[in-house]
Amino acid sequence: MPINLSDNDIHVETKTLVICSRCGATFEVNPPDKSHDLAAWSQEAFEDKVRVEQECTKCKHINVVYWG
Numbered sequence: 781m782p783i784n785l786s787d788n789d790i791h792v793e794t795k796t797l798v799i800c801s802r803c804g805a806t807f808e809v810n811p812p813d814k815s816h817d818l819a820a821w822s823q824e825a826f827e828d829k830v831r832v833e834q835e836c837t838k839c840k841h842i843n844v845v846y847w848g
């Protein structure tokens with residue numbers, strides 16, 4: 781989904797879809813803050829990262845997502 785930055789240059793936090801590693805369901809997660817808005821499964825993906833545990837909305841499996 782494209783991000784529109786023209787509205788007073790305010791960065792709009794966008795939800796990201798992640799896929800549950802257990803059941804394969806997709807669910808939406810929110811970035812933990814404005815400077816970490818890209819999600820990855822690998823902690824090597826970013827130098828500056830935030831580790832967030834996201835509970836699957838269907839099977840309640842805890843998926844660890846790294847935000848950078």
Ligand SMILES: [Zn+2]
Pocket residue numbers: 800801802803804805836837838839840841
């Ligand atoms: Zn699940």
